[in-house]
Amino acid sequence: MTTTISPLSYSNGTPLVGMPNVALIGLGAIASGYGSPEEEAPYCHVGGLLRSHRLNLHSVADMSAEAREGFASKWGEAVADVRIYDSATELLESVTHDEPLEIVGICVRGPYHFQVVCEVLNAAPRTGTRAIFLEKPPTCSLAEMDELADIARRQNVAITVSYSRHWxxxxxxxxxxxxxxxxxxxxxxxxxxxxxxxxxxxxxxxxxxxxxxxxxxxxxxxxxxxxxxxxxxxxxxxxxxxxxxxxxxxxxxxxxxxxxxxxxxxxxxxxxxxxxxxxxxxxxxxxxxxxxxxxxxxxxxxxxxxxxPQDASVFQIAYEQIALSLRGGEAAxxxxxxxxxxxxxxxxxxxxxxxxxxxxxxxxxxxxxxxxxxxxxxxx
The missing domain is CATH 3.30.360.10 (Dihydrodipicolinate Reductase; domain 2)
Structure with a gap:
């Protein structure tokens, strides 16, 4: 059954208790390239997260030095405290018990989704990851989908897919x-x-x-x-x-x-x-x-x-639904x-x-x- 959003979930109101840390893997157009810091409703993951008072953009990773530099340059002071890594593996290995990554956004190209999602799921008991926000297309086969669903169930991690216009x-x-x-x-x-x-x-x-x-x-x-x-x-x-x-x-x-x-x-x-x-x-x-x-x-x-309702970043709304679900709310x-x-x-x-x-x-x-x-x- 399709769930609904709380009327408060896309208002910049009281932060959630224990604001979830979010990591992003992949810094391409949909993660960081679209939108701008000045927009009220930026159409990208970074823009939506920065618009929210309910989540903390903790760390990002991309294999491309150009993408990493572009992220830091574009978003400036707003991401000054965000940790930047050159691979998903390095990011996941850096996680400490006192700073869990409850939500991981995965924004690499479609054919690499399966490999990266598996890596995040397998690391979840150590990283504290409880939710993945995966860009579409989610998988290149139904067999990949079945395997990811099975691993996610065993690791107790929810996977949400970014059919972004939904929000x-x-x-x-x-x-x-x-x-x-x-x-x-x-x-x-x-x-x-x-x-x-x-x-x-x-x-x-x-x-x-x-x-x-x-x-x-x-x-x-x-x-x-x-x-x-x-x-x-x-x-x-x-x-x-x-x-x-x-x-x-x-x-x-x-x-x-x-x-x-x-x-x-x-x-x-x-x-x-x-x-x-x-x-x-x-x-x-x-x-x-x-x-x-x-x-x-x-x-x-x-x-x-x-x-x-007034316009808002669909990524802000989606991430806040995910965050609310981790604090006892309905599934995103x-x-x-x-x-x-x-x-x-x-x-x-x-x-x-x-x-x-x-x-x-x-x-x-x-x-x-x-x-x-x-x-x-x-x-x-």
Whole structure:
């Protein structure tokens, strides 16, 4: 079931008792490169953490000297006390008992996620790590996902995946209104976003799940999909042996056990990209990070959506959800079984589409997907 955010969790109010230390592994664009110190809602891990009064950015690591220097130069005095290491191994080995790293953000490229997450999980009893915030795409195969989930359960570490558009304040606000019945009973959710299925389109796949299950718990039963086959031809020879290219989504259909139908169009709609239109028995809601929050009744007249919360860094909100969960709160959104399902849908879409022709939907894939070993070069 999709969890909700506390109204206080993205306000800079009273710090949590025993403010959690956070370490970041990888200092690329999504970790540190996007956003700026001056922005109110910076779109990167570092910016979100620095905006929060509930977490402490303790240490960072990157193998690139240029990335390390860029981090220190860009964020300046705000990160003067942050410890900087040249590898994940060095960072983890430096941890002391009196300064545990309760949360570790992992922002390396997709094909290296499995190795780094395993290293963090195996070190968790010594480092005190209780939560991992993992960039998408989480894994290059379902077998990798299964193994990470098994190790994380044994180490008692929660893994949250950064389907970051999920945490936009106005999106969470609209999710709550849909849950409360603003548009009646939800029956259809249509999302818009194409390109790479696991690395990019997965943001909107998560939005479809978020609103399909907003009212009634359920699970994905089956997936059918179609991809742009020319995207596969253009990728040949650009990846290591043993991997397949990551296709671009054309269309995706999801059957949910609660009766809701989900559809993802692999292109922009009239509201742009990264958004969903949520259809209910009494109206419709449009929700997305970059889409104007709107709702209409069954006759097309605007509905009152109340006071829309001010913008905030989605990374601040996500990290604060994780921090609150470590202090006895609900699990953060996009954690454990939630991201497993989004990832499962993505791999099922690839499985379905590669069985299809150039212009028709592939075969129906029931979930869980039987093929756990297909390896996709998910490098977004």
């Amino acid at each position: 936009a304040p106005h999106v969470l606000h609209l999710e709550a209104l849909v849950r409360e019945g603003l548009i009646g009973e939800v029956h259809t959710v249509i999302g818009y976003c194409g390109q790479l299925i696991l690395s990019y389109a997965s943001h909107t796949t998560d939005l479809i799940r978020q609103f399909s299950l907003a009212q009634t718990p359920g699970r994905a039963l089956s997936v059918t999909a179609r991809v742009h086959h020319e995207s596969l031809q253009n990728c040949q020879g650009t990846m290591p042996a043993g991997f397949e290219p990551e296709p671009h989504l054309d269309q995706l259909s999801i059957e949910w056990s609660n009766g809701v139908t989900g559809t993802q169009i692999g292109a922009n709609g009239d509201g742009g990209s990264f958004y969903v239109d949520v259809f209910g028995s009494k109206g419709r809601v449009r929700a997305g990070m970059y889409a104007k929050p709107q709702a209409w009744d069954a006759s097309g007249q605007p509905l009152d959506i109340g006071d829309v 959104d996009c954690t454990n079984e939630t991201w497993h399902e989004v990832n499962e849908i993505g791999f099922a879409a690839i499985e379905s589409a590669l069985d299809g022709g150039l212009k028709r939907m592939g075969r129906r894939i029931e979930l869980p997907n039987c093929n756990r070993t297909r390896k996709i070069w998910a490098n977004g």
